[in-house]
Amino acid sequence: MREMLSSKSFKKLICVLMAIILVMGISAFSDTSVVSSFLSSVTLGLQEVSAAVSKELSGKSKKVLEAENSELSKEVTELRQQLVDYYDIKEENARLWKYYDLKKNYPSYDLLPASVVRRDPLDDFYSFTINKGSSDDVSVGDPVVTDKGLVGWISEVDFSTARVKTILSPDAKVGTLDAVSRDSGIVSGSVLYADKNLTTMTKLPAQNTIEAGDMVITTGISGLYPASLIVGEVVELKFDEYDTSTYAVIKPYENLTTVTDVVVITAFAGQGEISVGKVEDTTLPTEATETPTETTSSATEVE
C-alpha cells in the first residue's frame, strides 16, 4: 500500500483526479459547460447513428418485414419511379403533419421539432437526450410535448443536445387540473408506476370528484407550462396509506418509454408570468376542445 502511494503512477492519478475535479467545478458554476458541450458534440454523431438504427429495428419482426417487402415490391412495380424514397418522405411527412397540427392547435407557441438520440440505461424514469441544444434556443425548463400531450421538460442543455426529464420522474411537479371535475393537483412521477408508463396526480382536494377516464390538463398558473396542455387520462383513484390522502393514477396518452419524436416549446404566451388564483380560460386542443372550462381553485406548478 505504502509502495503504491509513493509511486510515480499514484502522483499521476492525483493529477488526473485534480483535473477531473477542476472540470466538475467549472461545470457546476457555468450554465453550459464547455467540456460537456464538446463531448456531447463528439458523441452526438454516434447517438444519431444509434437512434437511426433503433428506428429501423423497432417493432419489425421478420414476418412483418417480409410482408412489407412483398407489398412494396408490388407497389414498386406499379408506380416505378414515383415510389423512390416513398417511405422516407412518408415518415417525414407524418412528422411534419404532427408538427403542423400542434402549431395549428397552439398558434401562440414557438415550437421546435426534435428527435430522441439517446436513452441512457442508467435512467429509471425514461428521460432522454434530444438533438437540439442551446444553439437552437432551447433552454432549461422548456416544456416538451408531442401531438398527444405533455412529455416533460428540458432539464439540462448544452450546445447541441438537451436532456429531457419526463413526467414519469418524481422530480416532475406540474400543476394540473381534471378537465371534467375541475379538481386541481400536482402531477409527479412515482417509482411505483414509472415503468408502466403511468404517473400520479397528488395534492387532490379531499372532496374531489375525479373519475377514471377524465382528462388531465395543465393549469398554466406558474408560467412554467402553457395552460391546457393535455397531460393524460385518469386510470384510477388510489389511497395513500402514509399521508391518508387520495391520488389519481394518470396514463399519459403518449408512451413516454418509447417516444422518438418530440417538440420543444421554446416560447409561449404567458411564459414566466405567475397567474395567482385563476386559470387561463383557453380553448383546449384536439379532443379537449368541447370540455367546458371555468375558473377553479388555484393549483401550483412547482419546479
Add this chain to the structure above:
Amino acid sequence: MEGRLKFLRFFAYGLEIVILYILSGIPGFLPSFLGNKPVLLIPVALTIAVFESEIPSMIIGMICGMLLDIGFTTSVGYYTLTLTVICFVIGYCARNFFVTNFTNAMIIGALTALALLLVHFVIFTVLAKTPDAALYFLKHYLLRIVYTLIFLPPLFYFNRLFCSSMKE
C-alpha cells in the same frame, strides 16, 4: 513491434468501448429486464483494468466514466471519478499482487461493480431523499447490478482475447 501491438490493443479497446456505448444507448436494442438495462461500460472498464497496468487502466476507467456521466447527466461527475480511481487500483493490484485469472477477475469485478452502484444509490437516492428508496433499490439498482454482472464473464474472455493476441 511491441509499440505497434500496444497501439493495436488500445485501438481495439477504444473501438470496443465506443461500440458498447452506442449499443447501450440504442432505445430498445438491449432487452430490458423488468425495466432495467445493463451498464455495459462498468464491466468493460473493470475487465480491461485486470489485464493492463495502472496508468492505461486509469485512462480507460476515466473514458468509460466520462461516457457514463455524459450519457446520464451531460456533465462529468461520479462515474468519472470513481472509475478512474478504481481502475487505477485494480491495474496496480493486478500487476503487483494477484494473478489475473477468471476467478480473481470475477470476484474483483463483481465486488467493484456492486460497490459502485451501491454508493451511487446512497448518494443519489438515499441522500437525495427520493421517495420509496427501498423499493427503488429493489426494483432498479439490485436488478441492474445483477444484469450488469452477467456481462462480466463474456467481457473478461473478450478482453483476454485482445490481450493475449496483442501482447508480447
